[in-house]
Amino acid sequence: xxxxxxxxxxxxxxxxxxxxxxxxxxxxxxxxxxxxxxxxxxxxxxxxxxxxxxxxxxxxxxxxxxxxxxxxxxxxxxxxxxxxxxxxxxxxxxxxxxxxxxxxxxxxxxxxxxxxxxxxxxxxxxxxxxxxxxxxxxxxxxxxxxxxxxxxxxxxxxxxxxxxxxxxxxxxxxxxxxxxxxxxxxxxxxxxxxxxxxxx
Numbered sequence: 001x002x003x004x005x006x007x008x009x010x011x012x013x014x015x016x017x018x019x020x021x022x023x024x025x026x027x028x029x030x031x032x033x034x035x036x037x038x039x040x041x042x043x044x045x046x047x048x049x050x051x052x053x054x055x056x057x058x059x060x061x062x063x064x065x066x067x068x069x070x071x072x073x074x075x076x077x078x079x080x081x082x083x084x085x086x087x088x089x090x091x092x093x094x095x096x097x098x099x100x101x102x103x104x105x106x107x108x109x110x111x112x113x114x115x116x117x118x119x120x121x122x123x124x125x126x127x128x129x130x131x132x133x134x135x136x137x138x139x140x141x142x143x144x145x146x147x148x149x150x151x152x153x154x155x156x157x158x159x160x161x162x163x164x165x166x167x168x169x170x171x172x173x174x175x176x177x178x179x180x181x182x183x184x185x186x187x188x189x190x191x192x193x194x195x196x197x198x199x200x
Contacts, residue, residue, distance in 0.1 A: 005100075022074060070093050098134050
């Protein structure tokens with residue numbers, strides 16, 4: 001039995017294992033600018049990182065999506081320093097079928113290949129499946145972004161297929177999109193696997 005989500009989803013703070021996922025707001029522009037500068041992430045063609053000086057517009061677009069009910073954006077903070085180290089969000093939220101996706105995720109270069117992505121995804125999956133009672137959680141990623149594909153597959157998500165010629169990259173080229181998902185009934189096993197990878 002599918003239980004539809006409330007619409008829109010209410011902003012919520014998620015925290016644990018050294019991270020805080022805080023509802024995004026305009027005051028976070030400078031923190032996002034500093035996080036993106038760690039590795040000059042705006043130079044990557046397959047990420048959603050704002051160009052320097054475009055952080056406020058980036059946040060405004062995310063908050064517009066939140067107001068319209070199809071996004072719920074977060075900034076990711078290191079709990080100890082309270083420093084913004086990246087961002088992520090729920091998106092393509094379809095309340096009627098209890099489906100959402102996780103994406104628009106990026107972290108400063110210093111925090112890549114650390115515990116951060118595993119913790120973020122655990123917190124978001126836990127809230128989606130255990131509080132919102134999601135039926136399915138999905139991801140989509142650029143065919144050139146092998147690191148992202150590997151990270152999603154390490155979570156235990158199943159690959160649903162590839163949408164060919166699906167979307168424009170920021171440099172104007174056309175990308176194929178790899179689609180992944182986790183179903184409600186798959187969550188208990190994935191939760192256990194992720195818990196074993198979390199920092200103690």
